[in-house]
Amino acid sequence: MELNISRRNLLRGAAVSAAGVAALGMAACSPQAPAETAAGENLAETGAKHTWEVKPEPIAADAITQSVDTEVLIIGGGYSGTCCALSAAENGAKVILVEKDAVLNGHGVGGTGAIASRALDDLGIKFDKSIEMERWVSTCGSRCRESLVAKWFRESERCMNWFLDLAEANGAQCMVTVGSNSTVHPEIACYHFMFGGPIFEEHTMADFVEYMFEAEAKKVGAEFVYEMPAVQLVQDESGKVTGAICQDKDGNYVQYNASKGVVLATGDVSYSDEYINEFAPIANKVMTRLCSDQGNVGDGHNMAAWAGGAFQDGPWPTMMHPQAAATFHGPFLFVNPEGKRFMNEATWVQGKCLGVMVNGGADHAWSIFDKNWQTDLLGSLETGGGMFWDTFRAYGSEPQEAVDGHTGTVENGLVDVPAYYKRADTLEELAELIEVDPAELKATVERYNALCAKGEDTDFFKESQFLFPIEEGPFTACMVAPGLLAVVGGIHISDNFEVLTADDEPIPGLYAIGNCAGDIYAVDYPINIQGNSHGRCLVQGKCLGEQLAGVYQEQN
Numbered sequence: 256m257e258l259n260i261s262r263r264n265l266l267r268g269a270a271v272s273a274a275g276v277a278a279l280g281m282a283a284c285s286p287q288a289p290a291e292t293a294a295g296e297n298l299a300e301t302g303a304k305h306t307w308e309v310k311p312e313p314i315a316a317d318a319i320t321q322s323v324d325t326e327v328l329i330i331g332g333g334y335s336g337t338c339c340a341l342s343a344a345e346n347g348a349k350v351i352l353v354e355k356d357a358v359l360n361g362h363g364v365g366g367t368g369a370i371a372s373r374a375l376d377d378l379g380i381k382f383d384k385s386i387e388m389e390r391w392v393s394t395c396g397s398r399c400r401e402s403l404v405a406k407w408f409r410e411s412e413r414c415m416n417w418f419l420d421l422a423e424a425n426g427a428q429c430m431v432t433v434g435s436n437s438t439v440h441p442e443i444a445c446y447h448f449m450f451g452g453p454i455f456e457e458h459t460m461a462d463f464v465e466y467m468f469e470a471e472a473k474k475v476g477a478e479f480v481y482e483m484p485a486v487q488l489v490q491d492e493s494g495k496v497t498g499a500i501c502q503d504k505d506g507n508y509v510q511y512n513a514s515k516g517v518v519l520a521t522g523d524v525s526y527s528d529e530y531i532n533e534f535a536p537i538a539n540k541v542m543t544r545l546c547s548d549q550g551n552v553g554d555g556h557n558m559a560a561w562a563g564g565a566f567q568d569g570p571w572p573t574m575m576h577p578q579a580a581a582t583f584h585g586p587f588l589f590v591n592p593e594g595k596r597f598m599n600e601a602t603w604v605q606g607k608c609l610g611v612m613v614n615g616g617a618d619h620a621w622s623i624f625d626k627n628w629q630t631d632l633l634g635s636l637e638t639g640g641g642m643f644w645d646t647f648r649a650y651g652s653e654p655q656e657a658v659d660g661h662t663g664t665v666e667n668g669l670v671d672v673p674a675y676y677k678r679a680d681t682l683e684e685l686a687e688l689i690e691v692d693p694a695e696l697k698a699t700v701e702r703y704n705a706l707c708a709k710g711e712d713t714d715f716f717k718e719s720q721f722l723f724p725i726e727e728g729p730f731t732a733c734m735v736a737p738g739l740l741a742v743v744g745g746i747h748i749s750d751n752f753e754v755l756t757a758d759d760e761p762i763p764g765l766y767a768i769g770n771c772a773g774d775i776y777a778v779d780y781p782i783n784i785q786g787n788s789h790g791r792c793l794v795q796g797k798c799l800g801e802q803l804a805g806v807y808q809e810q811n
Contacts, residue, residue, distance in 0.1 A: 306529060307553070307560035314487055314500050320507045325351040325478075327803050328499060328513035329520055330485045330555060332359040333548075335769030335792035336520030337468035342800025344477035351511060352477065353501050355484030359469060360522065360548040361462030362741065365455075366432070366448040366647075367793055368786030369415035370408055374429045374447060378650055382443055384408050387784055390441075395572070396778035402750050403775045407787075409810040410794045415447065418793055425467050426452025431650045434785060435641030439718075440603040442641045444650045446785040461547065464789075483509065488517065488558050488765070496562060496764035515803050516764050519754070520796075521555030522548060523741040523770035530556065534569040535742045540612040542579040542619055542736040551741075555771040559746045562765060565757040567773030571744025574780040574788060575608040577643065579738030580619060580675040581668060583661045584643050585632050586721040587624040588703050589735060591615040594686065594695035596703060596714065601635075601721035603782055604642050608737035619736040621677075621689050623700070623725055629658050631723040638720055642785070665731065675734040685730045700725050743780055743788060745773040752799045766803075768795035 327343045329336045332354035344350045354360075369375070370382055388408055392401055419429055427449045435442035449455070454470060455463045469479055482504045489498040489510065498512040524530035526549045531538045538544075556566070577584055586601035589611070598610035600622070611620045624631070636645060636654040646657045668676035679685040682700055686693035706712050707724040746754055746767040753761035769792045781787065801807035 305533065307557045310561040311487065314508055318508050319500065319510045321509045322512065323509060324512045325349050326513060326515040327518065328511045329518040330499060331520035331522060332465065333520060333522050333769060334361060334465060334789055335796040337465045337472065338793055338796025339518055339520060339768060339800040340477045341468045341472035342797040343804045344472050344475045346801055346804035346806045348515060348804040350477040351480060353480045353483040353485060356550060357481050359462055359465040361465045362546050362548065365450065365460045365463050366446045366786045366789065367418065368445050368784045368790035369411045369447060370445060370784065371412035372415040372419060372447065374419055374431055375445065378431060380444055387443065390783040391781040394779050394781035395776055398777035400774045406750055407775065407791060407794050410798055411790060413810060414794045414797045417797060421467065421471060422449045425454055427455055432647045433645055433650050435639065436637065437639050437641065440641065442782055442785050448647065485558065488562050490562060494563065494762065496762060516766055518799065519555035519559060519746065519767040519771055520769045521771045522551040523743065524553040524556060525551050525739055525742050527552040531742065534571040534744065535573050538573050538739050538742065540618060541575060541739045543738050545579065545738040545740050555767065556745055559754050559767060562762055563756050564754040564762055565747040567744055567747050571742050572776045572778055572780050574740040574743050575737050576604045576740060577607040577735045577737055580734035580736035582643060583664050583733055584622050584735050586635050586639055586644065587622050587628065587723060588725060589620045589622055590691065590696060590699055591620050592617050592691060594691035594699055596699050599715040599717040601639055601717050605780060605782060607735060611735055611737055619734050621732040622735050623730065623732050625725045625730055626727045628731065629662060632661065633658050635721055677732040678729050680728045682730055685732055689732050741770050743770055743776045745771045748772045748774055751802060752795060766799055768799055
């Protein structure tokens with residue numbers, strides 16, 4: 256089966272102002288107005304305090320109109336939160352999940368990475384966990400906590416098999432997609448893409464999984480409450496977190512008391528300029544922020560800090576893909592807005608984004624190729640590939656399917672989004688279309704073609720098998736533009752997902768999972784295991800749910 260899925264079509268609302276959304280979200284999280292920051296402004300330079308550094312006054316008891324008792328309170332209805340709700344409820348815990356929006360919030364296209372599963376067994380796919388964990392840790396600059404990563408590797412197969420059973424019971428199917436054949440930046444074929452069934456048809460690829468978790472959780476007694484943002488945690492005299500105060504759409508305060516624990520599953524900080532400026536300033540250089548959930552402004556991060564929790568060291572890693580404009584980027588020549596080459600183009604998605612922003616010095620570049628690009632692309636997939644270089648096609652399918660899919664993408668792009676796809680019969684005409692100096696572009700192409708003829712890239716040392724000359728018109732240019740999907744760093748947690756203080760002491764009763772939790776990544780996002788962010792949400796959600804229900808057994 257070959258779907259040729261375009262993530263860009265599934266990630267909505269990228270162009271909305273992040274600054275405005277961040278300000279609204281922060282105000283909803285605290286009775287105090289947050290400190291205002293513009294993109295790129297570091298608050299420390301002004302002497303003011305950050306939002307997370309200023310704990311609000313407790314909400315008065317007489318302002319609370321209702322009190323609700325439960326065992327487990329989950330704040331946030333994304334992948335990790337809904338998974339945790341189901342896991343805890345199916346193991347006997349009384350669960351309430353509160354979500355500040357009117358809908359659940361899913362990211363991505365429903366694909367989940369796992370290091371092993373029965374679906375991979377059926378395809379005869381096996382991976383060396385030692386190698387893949389070393390790649391993960393190395394990508395993270397050896398600054399992630401290896402014991403937390405190792406827990407994921409131990410639990411991944413068990414949790415994915417549970418997920419597969421659940422998906423199949425809901426009429427869904429699993430398609431494992433191809434990875435990258437690169438020896439430098441391999442992406443293993445471990446992306447479990449779920450599709451089909453009534454829930455899938457009713458919702459989108461981006462939120463189908465969350466609604467499936469919700470449907471199953473409700474069957475076993477979990478309660479989901481929408482438009483109920485948490486604004487403040489409740490702590491007793493010892494510092495133990497015993498619940499949270501939420502605010503309904505009419506402005507009334509509702510206190511949820513949780514005897515077994517409060518779980519922060521509030522997502523990342525990709526729509527908070529204040530957090531990005533402090534912990535992930537590189538994200539200010541992207542063309543746009545891609546995810547549809549613009550309410551991800553650090554609500555859970557704030558509450559954890561106000562309760563005494565710490566953050567992992569910065570800078571926090573970003574998850575970026577070069578899909579903010581054109582969605583196809585092979586190994587072909589890149590030029591910046593000045594028409595100059597600036598990097599090795601045959602790299603992974605994160606590398607393309609960072610290369611464009613840092614070495615290219617702009618929020619976009621142009622990928623240039625000639626009339627023979629389909630043949631060149633097909634040849635490149637023997638030893639390369641990966642996301643947006645290959646396609647999301649089924650494992651075992653022919654590489655020609657990727658070429659056919661990208662041909663459709665480029666041809667349709669020339670008609671539907673001409674700002675991102677350009678074609679001309681001559682390089683001079685193409686230069687005019689992409690607004691670069693024709694002489695500069697021609698000189699860049701001549702130099703590149705000379706390197707191709709020599710068979711060695713002495714400018715940036717791209718592997719020789721990815722050197723394809725640009726000689727025969729028509730010539731095509733695709734805009735390469737970095738987009739921010741998530742900031743995958745955050746709250747300091749233990750291997751049991753407890754929120755930790757700066758002295759590594761757990762705050763009793765408080766947990767964090769998913770993108771608001773930190774420590775499992777650092778420096779950069781390790782794409783060698785495709786979909787591992789969703790895989791992290793699956794493992795953390797399921798394991799913590801079992802833990803809070805008192806049934807978790809550590810895997811050896």
